[in-house]
Amino acid sequence: MKVKKQYFGDLAGETVWQWTMINDHGMKMSVLNYGAIVTSVETIDKFGEFANISLGFTKLEDYLAYSPYFGAVVGPVAGRITKGQFNLDGNRFQLSRNDGANSLHGGKGNFSKRMWDVTVEEQPDQIVMTFYYQWADGENGYPGKIDTKMMYTLNNKNEWIINYEAETEKPTIYNPSNHIYFNLTGDAGSTVLGHQLMVNSERFIPVDDGTLPIGEIRPVKDSIFDLQAAREIAEITSSDDEQIKIVGAGLDHAFILKHENEHPDAVLFETTSGRCIEMETTSESVVIYTANSLSSKFEIDKKPVPKYAGITMETQGLVDAINQPGFGDIVLRPGETFKANTTFRFTVDRRNI
Template sequence: MSRMCLHVTPRSAVSLSLVCAMSLAGGVAHAADYARASFGKLPDGKAVEVITLSNAKGVKAGVMTYGAALQSLVMPDRDGKLADVTLGYASLEGYLKKPEYFGSTVGRFANRLADGRFTLDGKSYQTPRNNNGQALHGGERGFDKVLWDVVKVERGDTASVRLRYVSPDGDQGYPGTLTVFATYSLNEANELRIEYTATTDRPTIANITNHAYWNLAGEGAPAGAMGHVLTIPAEHYTPVNEVLIPTGKLQPVANTVFDFRQPTPIGARVREASDPQIVFGKGYDHNFVIARDVAKEPRLMAKVEEPGSGRGFELLSNQPAVQFYSGNFLDGTVVGKSGRAYRQGDALVLEPQVSPDAPNQPQLGSARLDPGATYRNVIVYRLFVSGERAR
């Protein structure tokens, strides 16, 4: 019999049978599969679905058509115990009443635009200012607040769902009709892949990413995410002003609280008020620069591990930067899937992207998209379980 189990980092003699969450039939693991279920209706009566991708090792990824969102991610710990490790709501009502970008696809322009403005080919464009006078994540009705169409679902060696949204010319002030696809896939190597592509009929800007909130101890676990150990292989980050717009500088991380080149618990320096950047962000809410240009293939952006459960993931993307947010604005007013209130530091967010405000600061990169070209952001979560029990 061939057994397939969640990738384990072997650092002690732990029984692999406890780590593996297997579904075996006749000695052969089931192929990756999917299931579709209703998740309620929008005020206009349109139905919302959750498509759950699963593999033979106990991993399940729930993809919601509202906001093309990662609504859940279930994975085992080192003892085989399953838990949902992403924050969110138990019903559609929460996503409509108090949206927090939980697992959502965000765009057209993820992150912030100063004053909600940008200039393209000599013409100025104004987008909604929905965050302290700045534009955030595409505006008041970005991609997180629309219903996406299901184009295709597949099962086999990989389970996948492909979603589509067409953003009309002038949507939230952005030029051009933008046709966007979001494809989620889960394979037997425990890789969750999200691929965003977009095309336009007029010059525009595009910066599309995923905004999943992670607590690898389990959604709602009281310890939160401050004990998670984070690595970001970035030599520089972009400092921000009081409204979290980049100043335009590339600041070396060396000898600062932003140096995550070696594995570091998130909570170790999250309250270091001697650095005004921490005060501005109420913790970490900053862009880390991995490279200067978009790559053809995904490269390592970050690694996260939760010592208590052993759960972790490596994050890869072809984008040049990643926003690290330490859940600073969770204030206890949101009740999540487990029935527990989410508070500051209960999760972390890692968003592969073009640098914030890049359309206004070309030294930070380009978000321009022209007709005939294809925008592409490939995000890969390589899930793993480490073998050494925390002491």
């Protein structure tokens, strides 16, 4: 195991650094202190070739100009909050709005736009990067100072583990996630339409044309949302299901996870490369987004990035839970510690070489 640190850019008088963690099998992860952004994840395919399987840029300027949260931590609350408003303990709070009338991923200047303090610990079988940020009381309208700690671990099992922790001095809401986009072909100019996706879930959250929950929890049975057996992404995006069409012909939905022992919560597989990701999390749900809004407005590796160029697995509590009865509790109170863990396990199917 080893780690390298290099200059990535300057932002408002602060240096943006990139750390590259490398395990004993040659897997690499590169991460910034800006937004805790994962700029690349390099894994091997069944032919022995390494490639970056995440969408990301090589220049800070591109993250500032274009990035739709590529590889970044988002929060304090991931997803949309209706009108950026919520009630807590009899008080009404207004958050900054950055998605029309709504607040998205924490509002303007959310976690993905902040400079994080970073420490790095090299251990025999893993490298642990720990990120710290203190969210000020009232920042973006959120009540309470939030002391945030997050760890990215790369180990010799070819796992990327995310550990989230947070504490607050006042009652607040907290529900972060990581917004990494995967494309297992290793080619950002291609799509994920040929990928196979399995999600171990019997229920999902339908949305309206603003991608806000309509307040229902629906069974996936007998619908295109039944991913308990793997489906090809192209089958999903071409469905005439109204919920698929309403978000731009794809997925942008939360699936409530079953959390069965010895079963991953989700699996993403690409046949040609043999690359596979198994995801396990302690979070209640995963938001699957098939990059329906990308439209070749920017390039990666001199290739226009098309619609469906990547797919996310954003693990979190249910979207807009603070405003939706029956969607669970995302309130964090003094004396409590928020904790959540997510593991992405990278494997290769070497059959049919």
